[in-house]
Amino acid sequence: MIKFKINGQEIEVEEGTTILNAARASTVEIPTFCYQDRLSILASCRMCLIEIEGRPKLEPACATVVSEGMAVLTHSQKVVTSREDMLEILLANHPLDCPVCDKSGECELQDTVFEYGKGDSRLADPKRVFRIDDIELNNVITFNANRCIQCQRCVRVCEEVVGDVALGTMERGLDSEITGVGNSLKDCSHCGNCIEVCPVGALMSTPYRYKARPWDLEKVETTCGMCGTGCSMTIETRKGKLARVKSQYETGINGELLCAKGRFGFDFIDGGERITQPMLRKHDVMTPVSWSEALDFIINKTLNTLSNNGHIKGLISPRQTNETAFMFQKLMRKVFQSSDIHASCRFSGLNLQPETNDILNNLLTHTYSRQPLAEILKSDCVFLLGGNICDENPVSSYLVRQHKRDNHNHLLLASSRPSALDDIATEKLRLQPGNEARLLTALISDLAVSDDREMADFVSAGKVILEQANSITLLIGTEFMRGKQTKDCLLWIEKTTQRLQQQGKQVFVQFLFDRPNQLGLWHMGCLPDLQNNHPNNVPDMFYVVGTDPLANCSVGDPLEQAALNTPCLIVQTAFMNASAQQAMVILPAPSYGEDNGTYTNNEARVQKVRAIRPPAQDILPSATVFAQLANSLGVDIGSSKVKQIFSQIKQEIDGYQTLKEDFIFGPELDDYGLTTEPPTTSAALTTPEVKVPAIKVPQVDYLALVGYILITGDSQFRSGKLTTQSKNLSGLGHNTYVEMNPGVDYDEQQNYEVTITRGNSSHTAQLKINRSFPDKLLFIPEAQLSSPANKIITATEYPCVVEVEIKVSNEANED
Numbered sequence: 001m002i003k004f005k006i007n008g009q010e011i012e013v014e015e016g017t018t019i020l021n022a023a024r025a026s027t028v029e030i031p032t033f034c035y036q037d038r039l040s041i042l043a044s045c046r047m048c049l050i051e052i053e054g055r056p057k058l059e060p061a062c063a064t065v066v067s068e069g070m071a072v073l074t075h076s077q078k079v080v081t082s083r084e085d086m087l088e089i090l091l092a093n094h095p096l097d098c099p100v101c102d103k104s105g106e107c108e109l110q111d112t113v114f115e116y117g118k119g120d121s122r123l124a125d126p127k128r129v130f131r132i133d134d135i136e137l138n139n140v141i142t143f144n145a146n147r148c149i150q151c152q153r154c155v156r157v158c159e160e161v162v163g164d165v166a167l168g169t170m171e172r173g174l175d176s177e178i179t180g181v182g183n184s185l186k187d188c189s190h191c192g193n194c195i196e197v198c199p200v201g202a203l204m205s206t207p208y209r210y211k212a213r214p215w216d217l218e219k220v221e222t223t224c225g226m227c228g229t230g231c232s233m234t235i236e237t238r239k240g241k242l243a244r245v246k247s248q249y250e251t252g253i254n255g256e257l258l259c260a261k262g263r264f265g266f267d268f269i270d271g272g273e274r275i276t277q278p279m280l281r282k283h284d285v286m287t288p289v290s291w292s293e294a295l296d297f298i299i300n301k302t303l304n305t306l307s308n309n310g311h312i313k314g315l316i317s318p319r320q321t322n323e324t325a326f327m328f329q330k331l332m333r334k335v336f337q338s339s340d341i342h343a344s345c346r347f348s349g350l351n352l353q354p355e356t357n358d359i360l361n362n363l364l365t366h367t368y369s370r371q372p373l374a375e376i377l378k379s380d381c382v383f384l385l386g387g388n389i390c391d392e393n394p395v396s397s398y399l400v401r402q403h404k405r406d407n408h409n410h411l412l413l414a415s416s417r418p419s420a421l422d423d424i425a426t427e428k429l430r431l432q433p434g435n436e437a438r439l440l441t442a443l444i445s446d447l448a449v450s451d452d453r454e455m456a457d458f459v460s461a462g463k464v465i466l467e468q469a470n471s472i473t474l475l476i477g478t479e480f481m482r483g484k485q486t487k488d489c490l491l492w493i494e495k496t497t498q499r500l501q502q503q504g505k506q507v508f509v510q511f512l513f514d515r516p517n518q519l520g521l522w523h524m525g526c527l528p529d530l531q532n533n534h535p536n537n538v539p540d541m542f543y544v545v546g547t548d549p550l551a552n553c554s555v556g557d558p559l560e561q562a563a564l565n566t567p568c569l570i571v572q573t574a575f576m577n578a579s580a581q582q583a584m585v586i587l588p589a590p591s592y593g594e595d596n597g598t599y600t601n602n603e604a605r606v607q608k609v610r611a612i613r614p615p616a617q618d619i620l621p622s623a624t625v626f627a628q629l630a631n632s633l634g635v636d637i638g639s640s641k642v643k644q645i646f647s648q649i650k651q652e653i654d655g656y657q658t659l660k661e662d663f664i665f666g667p668e669l670d671d672y673g674l675t676t677e678p679p680t681t682s683a684a685l686t687t688p689e690v691k692v693p694a695i696k697v698p699q700v701d702y703l704a705l706v707g708y709i710l711i712t713g714d715s716q717f718r719s720g721k722l723t724t725q726s727k728n729l730s731g732l733g734h735n736t737y738v739e740m741n742p743g744v745d746y747d748e749q750q751n752y753e754v755t756i757t758r759g760n761s762s763h764t765a766q767l768k769i770n771r772s773f774p775d776k777l778l779f780i781p782e783a784q785l786s787s788p789a790n791k792i793i794t795a796t797e798y799p800c801v802v803e804v805e806i807k808v809s810n811e812a813n814e815d
Helices: 019-025 076-094 107-116 151-160 193-197 260-270 291-307 322-333 348-352 356-367 394-407 436-444 453-468 487-503 518-524 558-565 620-634 640-652
Strands: 002-006 009-013 049-052 071-073 141-143 168-169 177-180 203-205 216-223 232-238 241-246 278-281 284-286 311-318 379-383 410-413 427-430 472-477 504-510 539-545 571-575 586-587 597-600 605-609 708-713 738-741 750-756 762-770 777-781 800-808
Touching: 002 019, 009 019, 049 076, 076 107, 107 597, 151 168, 151 193, 151 394, 151 558, 232 260, 260 394, 278 291, 278 518, 291 539, 291 586, 291 620, 311 558, 322 518, 322 539, 322 597, 322 620, 322 640, 348 356, 348 487, 356 487, 356 518, 379 394, 379 436, 379 453, 379 487, 410 453, 427 453, 436 453, 436 487, 487 504, 518 597, 518 800, 539 558, 605 708, 738 750, 750 777
Parallel strands: 002 071, 311 539, 379 410, 379 472, 410 427, 472 504, 539 571, 571 586, 708 777, 738 762
Antiparallel strands: 002 009, 049 071, 141 203, 168 177, 216 232, 232 241, 278 284, 278 586, 597 605, 708 800, 738 777, 750 762, 750 800
């Protein structure tokens, strides 16, 4: 520790601490513009200049490290005069357009001038005007060059954290100007983090522009509903209408970082066709009915089914809250007497292999690491296995990039398609989904992979890195759960963890869920019990909450077949979808942002989800509907009030007991959740080792059979079908596309369309050329493959073998 004085007060800090951080820790305010904690130090704005006794010149506090016995003055006359001069220079060419600037009221320059400026100016020359008109950098970001103060925050967050090269600087000195570089539309993730870090009104949100003032907005702190990262965000409304989404540096695992889907996609709640009242199919026509009539129909159907020893299946969306899921599984188990409860209609590997659910449950109970992401990213080696974190969990990928830069640790990356983290990976491998088990087997055993040179090279280098690492973090994408290799992959995740732990290494295992509450739903009990599961039976009644199995399931998935063939399909959801159109009963439900509750993110951190507005008058909370059904059937499943449900969860769910009782309705807005403790039965090192035969795991290699393979998942601007309802996201990137590397014969300046065919199903979309893709690998966002005509992927085959035809298109390129 080092002792030094700041404004006469002696304080003690760790070696290597900068004066700025030491001052802030001692509540001494030093103004800055160019500095931000997560960015590299630039020291260009000169606002943080301070005086050090015995030194002739002022020095930047952000870049000067404290030394023993140093005496610092932060408000001496010399310092005060310097700050006034710097602000005078900044204002010399800064437009005085605060009344029409979106940043007015929350502008750092405005606040700093009020606090540290001298109130007048000696400069009378005309202000320089870079450009008369603002520049639309893309569909969601607008740039006003005249307001820019050249802090370079936007350039640095784009390059250092997001990993893009969309912004840069041209010219020098007073002629410096921020500009798009390269093909900024192609190179930009449209995440808007440059807007968030901009201290003035130079970078603006196009959807928010001229809509409101900060003091007119009502703010609700909540958790993003796009993926399992669990970003904290502030949703701001004016007169009940959505204005914008922001995030604060001081809150959440994400700080001020959001992705395009999180920052701009929230307007989906005002898209789509809302279901506003219950409907019942009468004479094959959906007819609006009262709540009592709809519920009476379900009650009578339940009584009839149970009296005839019939079977009831349940399915709930991983976008539903813990409270809704907890009540749903109680309704299923206690009232419907069924444990056939599913929490995703996208994981065919789980639906087709019911015994796999017990393996998954064991992994979640004994192996899963309930630790903050920021901590486990400090491991000696971070291993990203499967999926595409940059598209499915973008902010998690930002944090991986930041921690790799700060900690200089190893990054192993094995994914099916190129990733924005490829450029910083120590070793990378293109791995077809389903081969995760084979790769893990090779890494921890003597299995030879001489038939695959790229995998062999990755394994050789990976073994050395894993052997040298004392701490290892496995971040695992869930793409393998779509295919037949799910069981093998889960077993080898467990076995790999145990082998590494037996070598004395600290191992952290977390999934990278691309839905916000997948882990929470499994914790709540929305996972079929092996002994009572009926995966292939057509249920007598199928209760679906918040999802669409007819659109989202692969062809032949038991959940799709259940929805197609059950005599009684009940769909409880906010928006009309394909399953609702075929249902016997439709029940309206609140949308995201219309109900309170909690999510459990990838860390197993329980986070608040707050309503920003009430649902329409006739829409009941889903938990209330479950409780009413249960009471009418003579079973008490508890209160339907969110606070009381949360109390039940605390009592009944392992690991949730330590959460605060006033968690949901606590007064603090910046409380973004508590990491749940592992169950008392969890002891990774003493858990009996999973018995897996020491045999070669077969490789999933469709390229050896036919020419092209197709994979799917989330894209940069799409999270399933939900985000297709967002107007803001609809103009970003291609709306429909097939991404692949077609070969050198195709001109990237030309427009092509691709027709994908498998059996009687086909899909035609624009070709998106990606030269980093492996040969003959295709990617299509899953939202495009949701209609019966283009449902190409089957439950029994993933990745999917397809035929491909490419031809010149007459349509303009949407990029």
